[in-house]
Amino acid sequence: MLRFAHTEYLWGLLLIPAFILLFIVVSRWKTKAVKSLGDRGVVNQMIPDVSFSRPWLKFILFTIAFGLLVIGAADPQLGSRMEEEKRKSADLMILLDVSNSMLSQDLAPNRLESAKRALAQLIDNLHGDRIGLIVFAGDAYVQMPVTTDYSAAKLFLNTINTNMVPTQGTAIGAAIDLGIKSFDFKNGTGKAMIIITDGENHEDDAVAAAKDAADKDVSVHVIGVGSPGGAPIPIYQNGKQVGFHTDSAGHTIMSKLDENMGKEIAAAGNGAYVRATNANSGLGIVMSQIDKIQRKTVDTKSFKDFEDRFQFLLAIAFLLLVIEFFISNRKSQRLSNLKLFEVKKI
Structure with a gap:
């Protein structure tokens, strides 16, 4: 298993395209400057020792060396010892509302981004539990099935x-039903759902769906995002806000948190309801309730020891820089004197 101890250093690789662009610009400028002096053949005779290919070779060596230095600074590590261990595991399905009302800005920067940040922190604190993602608006879709691959979970979360859902609305019941279908009830682990929504359910009977989940020993918890007073729903075009959604009379639509709906769903699903704020996402309270569910002990394998491998990259980078340093921009006189391809006149 490969990992990097300092992944933030890998951002330095973004400098390589800038180096390439700058080198191409400078090379074209030099070529134009040489052409402005006169005929290329005459100019070459005036500066016979100048090589036009060696700067490219030097640049390629420098670029490769720089890339290796950046990767080496990030400290790549390889897992050297795998160990089996027993962990208590539960299955957790996140149901995230992605309807347009989740863009309202009564939570900073908006309801959806606030929820995603909280979920990213939750994933960072998971140890052994499996997690899945379902997104819903007017319809519900499995974004990621339950897994222990937390890195993949965060990648899916970022997207x-x-x-993502073409049909607008808030079909919480459909999302709960899909969550139940996504669980593997044969593995014997405890199961729970966390619904993150502003509670404006207009599509189905979410309370009945939550009760059905509870009957299958799946607890349903709800985190309400937004404010009872509500906030307008912004409209974006090309990434820029251009106004707010309005009704047929031209009045600005206010999206209000429906706490009663959230509480009813949680009660029917034997779960907890928490209202999120800018200071508290509510996930901590919900997870304290989920920690009480039955967990199954499972055998897992993980790497325990990691060995640094940056030394090899730095050594190769140093060697390339030394070679680059000793390569002259001037032609080799010995090679030039060989004239291997010169045709002799008889």
């Missing part, structure tokens, strides 16, 4: 936006 979530309000354009």
Whole structure:
């Protein structure tokens, strides 16, 4: 298993395209400057020792060395010892509302982004529990089935936006039903759902769906995002806000948190209801309730010891820089004197 101790250093690789662009610009400028002096053949005779290919070789060596230095600074590590261990595991399904109302800004920067940040922190604190993601608006879709691959979970989480579900609305019941279908009830682990929504359910009977989940020993918890007073729903075009949604009379639509709906769903699902704020996402309270569910002990394998491998990359980078340093921009006189391809006149 490969990992990097300092992944933030890998951002330095973004400098390589800038180096390439700068080198190409400078090379073209030099070529134009040489052409402005006159005929290329005459100019080459005036500066016979100048090589036009060696700067490219030097640049390639420098670029490769720089890339290796950056990767080496990030400290790549390889897992050297795998160990089996027993962990208590539960299955957790996140149901995230991605309807347009989740763009309202009564939570900073908006309801959806606030929820995604809280979920990212939750994933960072998971140890052994499996997690899945379902997104819903007018319809519900499995974004990621239950897994212990937390890195993948965060990648999927980052891609979530309000354009993922073409049908607008808030079908909480459909999302709960899909969550039940996504669980493996044969593995014997405790199961729970966390619904993150503003509670404006207009599509189905979410309370009945939550009761059905509870009957299958799946607890349903609800985190309400937004404010009872409500906030307008912004409209974006090309990434810029251009106004707010209005009704047929031209009045600005206010999206209000429906706490009664959230409480009813949680009560029917034998779960907890928490209202999220800018200071508290509510996930901590919900997870304290989920920690009480039955967990199954499972055998897992993980790497325990990691060995640094940056030394090899730095050594190769240093060697390339030394070679680059000793390569002259001038032609080799010995090679030039060989004239291997010169045709002799008889």
